[in-house]
Amino acid sequence: DAKTTQPTSMDCAEGRAANLPCNHSTISGNEYVYWYRQIHSQGPQYIIHGLKNNETNEMASLIITEDRKSSTLILPHATLRDTAVYYCIVREGPNDYKLSFGAGTTVTVRA
Amino acid sequence: DGGITQSPKYLFRKEGQNVTLSCEQNLNHDAMYWYRQDPGQGLRLIYYSQIVNDFQKGDIAEGYSVSREKKESFPLTVTSAQKNPTAFYLCASSPSGTVGEQFFGPGTRLTVL
Numbered sequence: 095d096a097k098t099t100q101p102t103s104m105d106c107a108e109g110r111a112a113n114l115p116c117n118h119s120t121i122s123g124n125e126y127v128y129w130y131r132q133i134h135s136q137g138p139q140y141i142i143h144g145l146k147n148n149e150t151n152e153m154a155s156l157i158i159t160e161d162r163k164s165s166t167l168i169l170p171h172a173t174l175r176d177t178a179v180y181y182c183i184v185r186e187g188p189n190d191y192k193l194s195f196g197a198g199t200t201v202t203v204r205a
Numbered sequence: 206d207g208g209i210t211q212s213p214k215y216l217f218r219k220e221g222q223n224v225t226l227s228c229e230q231n232l233n234h235d236a237m238y239w240y241r242q243d244p245g246q247g248l249r250l251i252y253y254s255q256i257v258n259d260f261q262k263g264d265i266a267e268g269y270s271v272s273r274e275k276k277e278s279f280p281l282t283v284t285s286a287q288k289n290p291t292a293f294y295l296c297a298s299s300p301s302g303t304v305g306e307q308f309f310g311p312g313t314r315l316t317v318l
Contacts (some may be wrong), residue, residue: 128305137209137295137309138248181247185305191236191255192263193307195247 097121097184098173103155103200112200116182126185127158128193129167131178138181138195141167172203208232209310211296216315224311226281228296235309237279241265242293247283283315290317
């Protein structure tokens with residue numbers, strides 16, 4: 095069963111913020127939200143993760159709603175190199191060794 | 206530079222032959238993983254290993270085998286029992302305690318003719 099729902103695709107203008115939504119309405123209290131991206135024909139790259147607080151790093155920000163049923167990944171200033179498939183993954187705590195990658199959202203950044 | 210290497214990038218084999226895909230990491234990570242990706246699909250976990258000399262089946266282990274004799278190495282053998290072996294194979298590793306933050310190699314694209 096898919097734990098997350100993401101739009102199939104979205105476009106973004108270069109230099110603008112890209113907001114990628116993810117629904118995870120069945121998330122439980124000990125499950126984390128992870129985001130990865132995969133540039134064409136390369137291995138996926140870890141972006142960020144969070145449990146219930148908003149998180150920010152050098153790549154992106156993660157906003158998790160208070161009820162934790164959805165989240166948004168924000169790329170603050172999208173560049174052409176951000177064109178990729180973005181995966182939102184829900185994962186249990188330290189004993190869960192599996193990352194379940196769905197189809198993700200194909201993000202195309204246009205000049 | 207630390208990282209994960211997979212070789213070769215492209216691999217062609219005849220149907221019925223076993224083939225072994227290489228995965229090496231110099232990140233000193235305890236855990237290693239193998240995933241399979243089909244065109245337009247997400248990744249599916251084949252096997253994972255949390256520590257040397259130990260490994261567990263993932264979601265699609267049938268037709269595959271692995272070994273973990275060294276911390277740095279986690280080779281994957283695609284056997285003739287795997288019905289649809291043509292795919293993109295990705296190896297990853299993670300430190301113990303942060304298994305959600307996996308570092309991926311560049312992948313091997315296997316084509317069985």
